[in-house]
Amino acid sequence: MPAPATPSPERPDAAMERAVSRVLRAGVIMAVVLGVAGIGVHIARGGAVLPNVSKFSGEPPDLTSIRAIVRAAARLDGLALVQLAIVVLILTPLARVLVMFAGFARARDRLYVGISLIVLAALVYGLSA
Amino acid sequence: MTPLLIALSAFAAGLLGALTGLGGGIVLVPLLTVVFGVDISYAVGASLVAVIATSCASSASFVRKGFANIRIGILLEVATTTGALLGAFAAAYLAPRVIAFIFAIVLLLSAAQSLLTGDEHIVTTPDETARWLRLSGVFPSEHGLQPYSVRRVPVGMALMFIAGVVSAVLGIGSGVVKVVAMDRAMQMPFKVSTTTSSFMIGVTAAASAGVYLHRGYIDPMLALPVMLGVLAGASVGSPVLSGARTRSLRALFTTVMIVLAAQMLYRSLTGRI
Numbered sequence: 245m246p247a248p249a250t251p252s253p254e255r256p257d258a259a260m261e262r263a264v265s266r267v268l269r270a271g272v273i274m275a276v277v278l279g280v281a282g283i284g285v286h287i288a289r290g291g292a293v294l295p296n297v298s299k300f301s302g303e304p305p306d307l308t309s310i311r312a313i314v315r316a317a318a319r320l321d322g323l324a325l326v327q328l329a330i331v332v333l334i335l336t337p338l339a340r341v342l343v344m345f346a347g348f349a350r351a352r353d354r355l356y357v358g359i360s361l362i363v364l365a366a367l368v369y370g371l372s373a
Numbered sequence: 374m375t376p377l378l379i380a381l382s383a384f385a386a387g388l389l390g391a392l393t394g395l396g397g398g399i400v401l402v403p404l405l406t407v408v409f410g411v412d413i414s415y416a417v418g419a420s421l422v423a424v425i426a427t428s429c430a431s432s433a434s435f436v437r438k439g440f441a442n443i444r445i446g447i448l449l450e451v452a453t454t455t456g457a458l459l460g461a462f463a464a465a466y467l468a469p470r471v472i473a474f475i476f477a478i479v480l481l482l483s484a485a486q487s488l489l490t491g492d493e494h495i496v497t498t499p500d501e502t503a504r505w506l507r508l509s510g511v512f513p514s515e516h517g518l519q520p521y522s523v524r525r526v527p528v529g530m531a532l533m534f535i536a537g538v539v540s541a542v543l544g545i546g547s548g549v550v551k552v553v554a555m556d557r558a559m560q561m562p563f564k565v566s567t568t569t570s571s572f573m574i575g576v577t578a579a580a581s582a583g584v585y586l587h588r589g590y591i592d593p594m595l596a597l598p599v600m601l602g603v604l605a606g607a608s609v610g611s612p613v614l615s616g617a618r619t620r621s622l623r624a625l626f627t628t629v630m631i632v633l634a635a636q637m638l639y640r641s642l643t644g645r646i
Contacts, residue, residue, distance in 0.1 A: 334579050
């Protein structure tokens with residue numbers, strides 16, 4: 245038997261939920277725009293459209309480290325722009341954890357500050373490993 | 374093999390996944406490897422990217438509407454991200470045919486689970502751990518805000534660690550494990566567990582996607598078409614969810630999953646992957 249539902253003006257984490265929602269949406273939009281622009285640049289410059297992915301050989305170093313991707317994207321390399329879009333997408337969940345960390349810190353919620361720091365550390369480790 | 378065809382197939386996967394509520398991520402890797410002949414490492418990388426995109430896009434609205442429980446989410450992400458890191462490092466030592474074999478099993482389990490409908494029990498009294506972690510919440514139901522609580526957090530955490538490993542190795546959201554963890558073990562309401570699971574998938578997949586990016590598993594011209602296709606399919610599919618047609622769509626999607634599982638199994642056993 246579910247307990248009787250009670251109306252309440254606002255849930256406790258509602259402000260943080262709105263911030264999280266905005267960050268997630270912004271990240272996806274940025275990634276899509278950047279990715280489509282990157283494909284456009286790549287094709288306009290006569291780049292190959294067919295990916296060579298039937299046998300694993302690994303991507304070139306220009307497309308595997310974030311620093312190199314940013315550097316190549318700054319030269320308006322189409323593929324690097326597309327890869328940068330993917331990096332933006334991978335960083336979006338990390339940004340969302342940062343927003344939650346800040347929200348819990350503002351609310352002086354030590355337990356959840358600690359929990360979000362562990363998740364943040366795991367994400368940063370994955371990106372740098 | 375053209376990126377446009379890949380994007381269209383990904384669109385279909387995203388659409389069916391959203392319409393049935395089963396998530397399109399699980400069919401991406403078999404689709405790419407079996408139909409398009411993509412190497413499984415590149416397929417896993419592209420699928421992870423697509424899974425992050427759909428998770429972020431769909432949870433942006435779930436979270437704002439108050440369905441997903443972001444505290445439960447971030448707590449369980451401690452387990453899924455560590456599991457994902459372990460899975461990403463372990464994947465380097467797994468032969469493609471082993472990954473294909475695990476994939477076939479997970480596909481079959483997911484297909485079986487999609488046919489089952491469990492019972493929902495809403496618990497309102499937290500156990501000791503849940504009280505200490507302040508995991509109780511409310512979600513909007515037809516009768517207003519419905520309070521709920523959760524149980525057996527340690528069991529849920531352990532299962533979520535496994536979900537993280539599976540997500541990284543196979544490049545999927547691993548909803549099949551998460552449902553067991555949240556619906557069964559932690560006794561969360563369906564609405565809350567599915568939306569919280571979707572919320573967590575982005576963070577879980579991002580943990581291993583970073584590792585795969587460095588390892589060169591993420592090909593931009595494969596990952597982007599897959600991501601755009603799934604994202605478009607999922608956003609077209611989600612607002613038009615209706616009861617009657619969902620059942621036949623579920624049957625269709627489940628059939629696709631079983632056929633792809635059989636293909637993956639065959640390829641794994643014959644070594645043609």
